[in-house]
Amino acid sequence: MKLWIIFKKEMSSYYNSLIAYIIIAIFLLIAGYFFYTDLLFFVLWAGIDINIGFWEYYFHDIRYFLILLIPILTMRLFAEEKKLGTIELLTTYPLRDIDILLGKFLACFSILFLMLFIVFFYSFFIKAFHVLNWGPVLSGFFGLLLLGCAFMSCGIFLSSITENQIVAAAMTYCTLLAFWFITWNENIGGETLVKALKKISLFDRFYNFSRGLIDIKNILFFLLFIFFFLFLTYISLESRRWKGLKQ
Amino acid sequence: MIKVEGLYKYFGHIAAIEDISFQVKKGEIAGFLGPNGSGKTTTMRILTGFFPPTLGKAEVAGYDILKYPLEAKKRIGYFPERSPLYPDKRVKSYIEFVAEVYGLKGKERNKQVDYAINACGLTNVASRLIGNLSKGYRQRVCMAQTIVHNPEVLILDEPTIGLDPEQVVEIRKLIKTLGEDKTVFLSTHILGEVSIICSRIIIISNGHILAEDTTENLTDRLEETSRTSVQIEGPVKDIEDTLKALDEIIDIKRGKEISPKICSFIIESKKEIDIHQTLTSKVTEKNWVIHELRPISLSVEDIFLKIVEEKDRG
Numbered sequence: 001m002k003l004w005i006i007f008k009k010e011m012s013s014y015y016n017s018l019i020a021y022i023i024i025a026i027f028l029l030i031a032g033y034f035f036y037t038d039l040l041f042f043v044l045w046a047g048i049d050i051n052i053g054f055w056e057y058y059f060h061d062i063r064y065f066l067i068l069l070i071p072i073l074t075m076r077l078f079a080e081e082k083k084l085g086t087i088e089l090l091t092t093y094p095l096r097d098i099d100i101l102l103g104k105f106l107a108c109f110s111i112l113f114l115m116l117f118i119v120f121f122y123s124f125f126i127k128a129f130h131v132l133n134w135g136p137v138l139s140g141f142f143g144l145l146l147l148g149c150a151f152m153s154c155g156i157f158l159s160s161i162t163e164n165q166i167v168a169a170a171m172t173y174c175t176l177l178a179f180w181f182i183t184w185n186e187n188i189g190g191e192t193l194v195k196a197l198k199k200i201s202l203f204d205r206f207y208n209f210s211r212g213l214i215d216i217k218n219i220l221f222f223l224l225f226i227f228f229f230l231f232l233t234y235i236s237l238e239s240r241r242w243k244g245l246k247q
Numbered sequence: 248m249i250k251v252e253g254l255y256k257y258f259g260h261i262a263a264i265e266d267i268s269f270q271v272k273k274g275e276i277a278g279f280l281g282p283n284g285s286g287k288t289t290t291m292r293i294l295t296g297f298f299p300p301t302l303g304k305a306e307v308a309g310y311d312i313l314k315y316p317l318e319a320k321k322r323i324g325y326f327p328e329r330s331p332l333y334p335d336k337r338v339k340s341y342i343e344f345v346a347e348v349y350g351l352k353g354k355e356r357n358k359q360v361d362y363a364i365n366a367c368g369l370t371n372v373a374s375r376l377i378g379n380l381s382k383g384y385r386q387r388v389c390m391a392q393t394i395v396h397n398p399e400v401l402i403l404d405e406p407t408i409g410l411d412p413e414q415v416v417e418i419r420k421l422i423k424t425l426g427e428d429k430t431v432f433l434s435t436h437i438l439g440e441v442s443i444i445c446s447r448i449i450i451i452s453n454g455h456i457l458a459e460d461t462t463e464n465l466t467d468r469l470e471e472t473s474r475t476s477v478q479i480e481g482p483v484k485d486i487e488d489t490l491k492a493l494d495e496i497i498d499i500k501r502g503k504e505i506s507p508k509i510c511s512f513i514i515e516s517k518k519e520i521d522i523h524q525t526l527t528s529k530v531t532e533k534n535w536v537i538h539e540l541r542p543i544s545l546s547v548e549d550i551f552l553k554i555v556e557e558k559d560r561g
Binding site for chain 1: 292295296297298299316317318320321323325327329331332333335336340344345348349350373392481
């Protein structure tokens with residue numbers, strides 16, 4: 001599979017340029033710190049039912065760091081190739097655009113997975129001292145993975161339409177924040193509009209995962225969101241083919 | 248081989264190339280010659296499948312690039328104009344990546360990678376980061392990725408630009424060796440380069456092909472008279488007058504004075520006639536001495552200018 005060759009290339013780029021190490025280190029540092037303070041908060045102030053409140057609280061914290069860090073992972077994926085001109089070589093190799101796209105997506109995904117996987121082990125600390133209900137923990141991490149992939153697909157698309165990495169990252173931040181703020185202003189749009197907006201808000205969709213509720217509709221929404229942006233990226237890659245086709 | 252028929256490419260309303268047709272056969276090195284912005288890169292990008300033409304057909308190594316892009320691309324080695332590379336990769340691992348992209352595995356991959364690295368003189372820098380290499384070395388790395396999969400067709404977009412003279416010679420030598428059993432299509436705006444390595448010239452200007460032929464045929468077609476440079480020792484004025492009076496000689500121009508007694512002339516004569524004999528007998532008769540006698544053939548510069556002139560005249 002040619003996809004794995006691209007995957008390998010992207011991974012070596014991530015690790016050679018130290019981006020992967022830096023992002024993972026920052027994420028683990030912050031995630032560890034918040035794990036500690038959130039736990040402290042719950043033990044000292046919020047009573048002792050760690051199984052419900054704590055994880056929900058903690059997952060909500062983690063998604064902020066994902067929003068902060070994932071655009072940095074995705075911004076280079078296509079923008080850099082365009083800037084360097086290597087996209088010309090890449091697209092004249094015997095590769096399909098879909099291989100290139102999925103190879104890059106998977107490379108980014110593997111870093112996200114690694115980060116969440118390490119943080120997942122924090123739950124064993126709690127298990128050592130307290131009764132642990134695995135359901136909400138697994139549901140929350142699964143939700144985070146979907147949320148992270150949604151951020152990634154959006155970031156990859158925006159990286160494919162510019163050759164400037166900073167522009168790609170800035171646009172990704174704006175878009176992701178928009179998907180967060182979108183339901184905040186209930187008074188302006190009226191209830192129906194807010195209801196409709198809630199349906200497309202990434203964070204509202206994530207809410208149930210963090211409480212241990214896995215709803216098939218929410219999973220489908222995330223998958224559709226990811227597919228939508230990857231499809232747009234594919235179109236943007238293909239666009240060089242149909243530019244200048246008509247007189 | 249490369250076969251191009253009626254290729255058009257429009258960007259908006261601007262035509263980058265119009266009605267381009269040509270062929271390059273196996274074992275041929277074809278020079279694609281034209282000023283900047285004449286459509287060379289556009290043509291090459293169509294041939295390599297980077298984008299499709301607005302109209303027309305392009306066939307590389309027997310495969311239509313539009314219908315069977317993957318099959319065609321497997322057989323092409325492409326050297327893009329800017330020689331783009333990944334600065335964060337090491338030379339060897341980059342070449343290995345390219346080899347894998349072309350489907351080479353295991354021993355064969357290693358063999359081909361070693362071959363490409365050796366052929367392009369990269370042995371000493373194989374483990375270095377591409378980003379830390381000089382321009383000349385980067386160009387060679389790009390050349391190595393072009394040849395690593397032993398392609399049937401090489402498409403090289405200005406492969407020698409920005410190299411120092413010694414490296415230019417090396418790269419040209421490499422291209423010449425490769426051209427023995429492959430199809431090479433090479434673009435350049437350096438005219439001299441074409442006459443050194445190419446057996447065939449395709450001249451393009453403003454998106455149109457002006458001429459396509461072997462170097463010799465083009466020269467033959469454009470040379471109406473033959474020119475000879477000669478250095479003769481003797482009284483300058485006398486020489487000039489005597490030679491001018493000869494029937495075979497159409498025109499004579501006085502060149503540099505080498506020493507007070509020796510002067511150089513450029514003689515234009517009728518094409519069919521062997522001017523050397525006429526000259527030597529005349530000079531001996533007058534007791535002058537010939538110091539140098541050599542025919543001047545049209546340079547590629549002359550060919551190019553003549554063709555562009557010809558087209559302008561209509």
